């Protein structure tokens with residue numbers, strides 16, 4: 544039975560009250576109590592998540608949904624309710640099911656506040672390669688007596704879980720390592736001061752050999768650059784085939800206002816797949832592209848709503864053929880439009896499905912990542928896209944339980960408009976590029 548929202552508010556008030564004039568000992572005790580409350584809340588969330596998953600699956604079974612398609616989208620619903628990304632929703636649900644169905648001692652330790660949600664997640668993660676029976680054994684051995692784990696640091700706790708897993712089933716741990724190789728990948732994320740972290744996840748032997756090759760380069764180069772600089776430059780040269788000093792000849796979509804491009808205005812520009820960059824840096828990139836014979840720079844005109852700054856259309860002369868429209872939606876949305884998702888766009892999807900007479904238009908089109916596109920196809924999801932009074936593109940997601948969540952296309956700042964000057968610059972850039 545769920546308490547009414549009014550009585551719940553009252554309970555929250557009592558549970559979360561902090562008296563700033565309380566003495567020091569009382570304050571420390573309050574912090575410990577609240578920490579315990581967070582852990583207990585995480586355990587309760589896990590119970591609710593596992594129950595939701597079970598309820599949905601049995602309802603879908605009764606409705607004749609084939610087994611592989613049952614429960615699709617539940618992780619995304621949990622993510623939305625927790626204001627978290629769908630990828631984390633998946634982890635939350637996996638964590639919940641493992642605790643509820645296979646790891647009662649870890650669940651109890653979480654409930655009593657002996658473990659935090661993160662520390663319980665570490666144990667679940669290290670036991671993920673085991674079969675149910677071994678997992679239960681690990682659970683009992685590590686968390687059967689909570690005194691045993693009290694005081695362990697995160698690293699020690701994960702190592703203890705790993706050691707037990709290895710003893711119970713050495714093959715599973717080795718198989719997991721082999722499976723992890725499939726997850727090798729390269730990712731990029733912004734770093735402070737207009738730098739970026741380019742990260743490669745590699746099998747340990749490969750990663751070490753790449754690092755050793757770069758270090759060898761640093762050991763044999765003496766030209767005033769630091770070791771770190773030599774290694775970074777060598778990496779760029781090996782990958783792009785060009786010296787690190789010149790811009791790599793690959794296409795980047797840079798979105799900036801005419802005012803930013805022509806100087807004066809400091810509204811940041813945006814690189815698709817990266818994020819905002821300072822106006823000064825954007826102007827430098829354009830200047831370098833124009834000045835370098837081997838580079839090409841082309842301008843595409845985008846219309847922004849004068850008040851909200853949201854992109855409302857592509858160049859007016861362009862007909863809305865699918866590729867132009869897809870480009871527009873990608874530049875407008877930048878990231879998957881599911882709230883909290885942030886994953887790169889992989890599909891331009893019809894908010895109102897094409898099969899239900901949803902038009903192929905900028906308004907009805909939304910950018911979604913692979914996972915969210917898949918989830919949206921599941922029964923019970925509905926998305927309504929619109930342009931609101933301020934000119935912002937909005938998408939309202941309704942989940943199978945009727946909860947509503949909405950997202951807006953990111954604003955561009957008020958200065959992105961089409962201008963005569965931009966056209967002339969466009970011609971100049973094209974001439975340089977030719």
Ligand SMILES: [Zn+2]
Pocket residue numbers: 629879880881884885886911912913914915916
């Ligand atoms: Zn997504």
